[in-house]
Structures are given as structure tokens and as C-alpha cells.
Amino acid sequence: MKVNFKAVAKAIVILVVLSMLPLVGRQYLPEQLMKVTAQSGFDINYLIISIAVIGAVIATFVLLRGHAEKTSSTYLALSTGWKILWLLILFYILGAGHPETFGFLVLGGQSGPAENTVVFNFRLFAFLSTIIVALMIARSILQFREAKTKPAGQEVQTV
Amino acid sequence: MNKKKIIRILKFTIIGLIILTVILFALSMQTVIAGLTGAVGGDSFKVELDNDNPSGEWVIKFRANPVNNGLLGEKLSLSLSVVDPNGEYLAVNATSIGLAPGERKSFDLTLTIPLETVQKYNLNATETQDVKLELLFGIHTLGDTVGLQQTMRVGGGQEI
Numbered sequence: 001m002k003v004n005f006k007a008v009a010k011a012i013v014i015l016v017v018l019s020m021l022p023l024v025g026r027q028y029l030p031e032q033l034m035k036v037t038a039q040s041g042f043d044i045n046y047l048i049i050s051i052a053v054i055g056a057v058i059a060t061f062v063l064l065r066g067h068a069e070k071t072s073s074t075y076l077a078l079s080t081g082w083k084i085l086w087l088l089i090l091f092y093i094l095g096a097g098h099p100e101t102f103g104f105l106v107l108g109g110q111s112g113p114a115e116n117t118v119v120f121n122f123r124l125f126a127f128l129s130t131i132i133v134a135l136m137i138a139r140s141i142l143q144f145r146e147a148k149t150k151p152a153g154q155e156v157q158t159v
Numbered sequence: 160m161n162k163k164k165i166i167r168i169l170k171f172t173i174i175g176l177i178i179l180t181v182i183l184f185a186l187s188m189q190t191v192i193a194g195l196t197g198a199v200g201g202d203s204f205k206v207e208l209d210n211d212n213p214s215g216e217w218v219i220k221f222r223a224n225p226v227n228n229g230l231l232g233e234k235l236s237l238s239l240s241v242v243d244p245n246g247e248y249l250a251v252n253a254t255s256i257g258l259a260p261g262e263r264k265s266f267d268l269t270l271t272i273p274l275e276t277v278q279k280y281n282l283n284a285t286e287t288q289d290v291k292l293e294l295l296f297g298i299h300t301l302g303d304t305v306g307l308q309q310t311m312r313v314g315g316g317q318e319i
Binding site: 113114115117118121125128138139 | 162163165169173184291310
């Protein structure tokens with residue numbers, strides 16, 4: 001198999017920026033910041049680890065996509081996975097580290113006998129994004145089928 | 160319809176939906192943030208406690224005079240309640256109003272705590288840590304699909 005150096009370089013950059021830098025930089029974060037974020041219901045350690053995991057997954061996708069034939073079913077599967085991954089990242093951002101809330105961001109905490117909770121509702125955007133991704137996947141499948149029916153040598157448009 | 164046409168229709172539908180999502184996101188965020196500053200800024204919020212009532216009841220009066228500085232219509236909701244240590248509501252009152260862009264409306268919300276509750280939980284004493292006052296404030300736009308809700312619970316001797 002031919003090595004796609006461009007894809008390898010992109011994957012390394014993504015891995016360094018999204019995975020390695022946050023993990024290394026974690027120890028330099030001021031303690032005061034950790035305390036303030038913990039009081040507002042934010043787990044900064046969890047956030048950093050999730051960003052590192054997302055970085056590793058994106059880098060893997062970039063590497064695999066760079067080595068797949070654009071007309072192959074592997075490329076279609078990777079392209080579908082890539083779109084789903086971006087949808088999950090969007091849910092992750094809308095839920096501030098909790099993609100399972102599907103666009104519900106809950107912030108707040110307790111300080112002595114006082115409690116303060118703020119709930120942001122972004123479900124409309126999570127719903128619209130899901131429709132967009134579903135349509136994108138449907139388009140990719142149709143394009144893949146179209147490319148399969150075309151005689152060899154014709155140019156194939158990819159998403 | 161051939162596949163090429165469907166692919167093209169899908170392409171433009173996707174582009175249209177992306178643009179719509181971005182526009183709705185920007186408009187709703189602007190409305191929520193501007194609405195929030197118009198609802199809680201300046202003299203728009205006032206909470207008064209009347210505990211010298213001859214009947215012995217406690218009356219919490221909430222007065223608001225919010226303005227909608229957003230580009231879309233918004234719905235403000237407010238709820239005042241008193242919660243016991245087990246999380247049970249002893250007294251609740253809630254209201255909501257709709258505000259068109261640029262509109263200002265005033266409204267009052269009164270919560271009456273019955274005499275028996277005042278006596279049972281010893282609310283007149285300085286230490287009333289076991290009963291909490293809950294203030295729920297919500298601001299929503301785009302037909303209640305986007306917005307935020309803030310819930311504050313404070314114990315005795317604290318200020319909102």
C-alpha cells in the first residue's frame with residue numbers, strides 16, 4: 001500500500017494539537033481556575049481528556065481516509081463515520097462536555113446552602129444538525145452508487 | 160427522477176439547512192442575551208418581603224419591568240416557591256409573559272406563605288436553614304425551543 005504522507009502529516013498535527021498539548025498543558029493550569037470551574041459544575045480534567053480522545057479519533061479518521069480509494073465502500077464507511085463524529089463533537093460542544101444531553105447544557109453548583117443552576121436548551125440546533133448529517137450521509141450513499149454505475153475512468157465527485 | 164437530480168436537490172437542501180441553522184442560532188442567541196440584560200438589568204427586578212402582616216402570613220412580592228432588546232419575540236417565565244428540607248414545595252406561584260421585540264411590560268408575582276408554614280418552620284427565627292426560597296427564571300425564544308432557565312435556591316439568612 002502507498003503511504004499518503006499528506007494524511008500522515010495532518011494526523012500528526014491533529015494528534016499534537018488536540019491530544020498531546022492539552023494533556024501536557026494540564027499540569028500548568030492554575031489551581032484557582034480548577035477550583036472556580038469545579039464550583040460551577042465543570043470538570044476541567046474530564047474536558048481535557050475528552051478533547052484528547054476526540055483528537056485521537058479525528059487523527060485516526062484523517063489517516064484512514066487518506067489511504068482509502070475514493071470509490072471504495074471503505075471510503076463511504078469512513079466518510080459516514082466522519083460525519084457522525086462531527087455531529088457527536090457538536091453535541092459535545094452544545095452540552096459542554098456531555099454529548100448524551102443532546103443539546104442541553106447544565107451549569108451550576110452549590111455553595112453552602114445556596115444552589116444555582118442554569119440550563120441552556122440548544123436541542124433545536126442538535127435536531128437540525130442531525131437532519132443535516134442524515135441528508136449528507138444519504139447524499140454520500142447516492143454519490144457512491146452513482147460512481148459505481150459509471151464506467152471506469154470517469155471523474156467521481158466526492159463529499 | 161434520476162440520481163443526479165436527487166443528489167443536486169440534496170446538496171442545495173443541505174446548504175439551505177446549514178444557513179438556516181446558523182441564522183437561527185445567531186438570532187436566538189442575540190435574543191436570549193439581549194433579553195436577559197433587559198430583564199435583569201437596571202431597576203427591572205425587585206423582590207420585597209412583607210413579614211409584618213397582621214394575619215401572620217409572609218408575603219413575597221416580586222416586581223419586574225423587563226424589556227425585550229432582542230430581534231425575536233421572547234417568553235419570560237418566573238416562579239417563586241418555598242421548599243422544605245425534603246424538597247417538597249410548601250408554597251408556589253408562577254407566571255409567564257410574552258414580549259415582542261422592543262416591547263416593555265411590567266408584571267407582579269406574589270407568593271403567600273401561610274401562617275401554619277411560618278409557625279411550623281419557625282421562619283421568624285434568625286436561623287431558618289431548613290427551608291429554602293426557590294426562584295426560577297426562564298427566557299425562551301423561537302416558540303420555546305431555545306433558551307435558558309436559571310434556578311436559584313437560597314436558605315435562611317441569605318440574599319438573592
